[in-house]
Amino acid sequence: MKKINFKNKFQKFTDQWSPKVIAELNDYQFKLVKIQNDFIWHEHNDTDEVFIVMDGEMFIEFEAETIKLEKGEMIVVPKGTKHRPYANDEASIMLVEPRGIVNTGDKIDELTAPNDQWI
């Protein structure tokens, strides 16, 4: 059994929009990701998705509104909800979602990242 230090884990990678798995809770994964600039519109048809801002700030554009999230804030994006994350400056984010979820959801894109990249 080993504890996980978020700061140490974030120091282990520099690429953006490519989630790294740090822990599993049953069949759910905790992933860290660095984000900057625009992501694509997408949705996850089978699951909700949690975003937690660990450092910096990010935005999530929905069809009806855009929500700004700062360090110390989280949001649950309900399944089937079209959304587009973006950040003006690099932000450090933790995602919580079931194992096997693709970052671009229903879309295949150059931003589609491989799954199960453990750090």
Added chain:
Amino acid sequence: MKKINFKNKFQKFTDQWSPKVIAELNDYQFKLVKIQNDFIWHEHNDTDEVFIVMDGEMFIEFEAETIKLEKGEMIVVPKGTKHRPYANDEASIMLVEPRGIVNTGDKIDELTAPNDQWI
């Protein structure tokens, strides 16, 4: 859709060892809890459990070792693992676990808290 600010949520309660639900991700819950002094030995036979230290520091005693967790650290306690959380000074913790999990696991105790206390 509403974002959640951890600091604001922690200001909404003062009782200790009584987890408050702030969000659901499918059938999983995110709970905030303030802890201090000793909890009881217990285990969760059907699920892993995540502890994330949001402020302060805590300890989790296992049969073979005691692990200290500080702000910015998390741990996954595997299902069926006997553990005893405690904190010398009050610490602010986020738990992630399936809906319906009782805080004292397999034990009924004066520390057993009601479920689904949303804030």
